[in-house]
Amino acid sequence: MTRLLPGLAVAAAATVLAFLVHLAVPAVPTLTAAVVLGVVVAQLPAAQRMLDGPLKAGLGLAARRLLRIGIVLLGLKLSLVDIASLGWETVAVIVAIVGITFAATLWFGRVMGLPGTQPILVAAGFSVCGASAVGAMSAVTRSKDDDSATPIALVTLCGTLAIAVLPALRIPLGLSPEDFGVWVGLSVHDVGQVVATAQIAGPAALAAAVVVKLTRVLTLAPMVAIVGMAKRRRDARLAALPEGHPERVVQPAGKRPPLVPLFIVGFVAAVLVRTFVLPLVDASAGASVTNGVLDVADLVQTVLFSLALFALGSSIRFAALARTGWRALVVGLGSWALIAALSLGAVHLLAA
Template sequence: MWMWGVAAAAGATAAAWAVHTLVPGIPLLTVAVVLGIVVGQLPVLRPAVTGPLKPGLSLAAKRLMRLGVVLLGLKLSLVDIAGLGWVTITTTVLIVLLTFVGTLWLGRLVGLPGHQPLLIATGFAICGASAIGAMSGVVKAKDQETATPVALVTLCGTLAIGVLPLLWHPLGLTDLQFGHWVGAGVHDVGQVVATAQIAGTAALAVAVVVKLTRVLMLAPIVASVALYERRRVAVAVGPVGGAADSPDATPGTPAAARRPPVLPLFVAGFLAMVLVRTFVPLPAALLDAADLVQTILLAMALFGLGTAVRLTELLRTGGRALGVGLASWLLIAALALAAVFVS
């Protein structure tokens, strides 16, 4: 039955592509998420979304997301990142870490449930909904638990497309400085392109390279969380793998099999693709094809995640999450702006 859900995600991706073609300023992945959210709210479609389509939509949200993250590595060349200079690289890494830690701390301070603080911190600090999907696979977050962070990072990233250009000249930024600010402070790659392109090709090039430097941080942060989860499960299971009362325990399953890998397979694939792009001369046609496939996979995944959003529940209980998301957005924008003047 999973085929019907995957087919629905593919059809939604085609529709999102059509919207993006008609209005290029709206990022394709943003359209896919919003379309999924809209579909999830319609009473006439909800029985199908929560019934026969659910297995396929869940598969898209998880497995296709991971494949998309692997292909995302082909966008990254370590040579391009090194060309930024050590000051820009250092400040970009600090922005990611400070935003991640600050958002995680604030989310826990206000009492957000489950993995929401971690997922919001990952999305806002690194690369939007793609990072949220990657992290949710490591901590085994439920689709409903992932949906709110995806909605928040989509909302704030969309706001950035409209707000940051209005501040470009009042802040006295040059074209290149604006590109740097956008790359360091906007969440999704597509949102970065949509925001920075108005300042010209040079600003767009800087924005994309700075943004992809943030994307590279996905690997060490996800691997660190995976290591923490592995140790946490090891403590819960105990030295002999008994711990029948452990939430991770499954009768007859070895303890080691219940522990998350230190480096998730899709993260290893992501790193491998980065190395391939850096050291192997790949033809432009191959890179274009990989970029197309990656975009389709992520769009399908984000549509699947969007269908899990319940706006009525978000409006009723999501005030704290919205506050954390907006605070994280302001935090990374302020840190990125400070980095621009330091660099």
């Protein structure tokens, strides 16, 4: 604990500051402010020595374990009843857009030569749910913090731009509040960014955006499972190559990557609790217990994500990022444009 406390204390202070920024400027989500603060601090030479020294252990805990606990709590936002109310056509469109965006971004990232696991992390972040998806995918791919930091910075940048760009396009595109909400839910990354973008068009847009967005979040579990299976097969194939082969990889005993990480199982369990258990508790209590539980869970999740995103933002170094950063930026902007265009087409298709 002695090693962890300094880093956690700094992340906690940054979380409080991020919350104050959100209170002062409601259009800026708390999580966006947290990651931006981390990025800014990481560029200060004096701070870099602290971040790479006494603060490293605590920030590492926040960037990995606390982020995963936050992902579990994210499941409490999802009700299968709300998702079913969208209709099979809308659900099918959501799944199709997630799949197309993921595949296209992964391909583009590899073509652009992004290092390490960045292509798959950028693809997950832009197609599913921003930083949460990056964190989940980094666990199953065993990505380094450096590989995770750039995708999170990209989804934060593009999600922040969406708060200004998408509302400005609503009237020229002739979108009703409901259609605008669906567009935002299909194309914007983090839940907080979706709320900040959609609420500008009113409560109808916000309600539509949140349900569509949370349905996108539900695709996180099967996507992580698919990637986990693919990684296992690839590792087994490389381990089976003859000795001396340049691509042969010997896997340490007991170190196979998980098919589905435990926190993803927790995420699915939280969805089931939200759908089936909390309504039964409300019925037996004769009052709404659900709202109180969800309010507490939402607060804890926001705090955990803020701690994690500050920690991940603090691992970004512009000097190192400059070598490959422009390629990652091109991939991120390309993926954002693709999902926005596909989502707009889907809105017109569903409205027809």
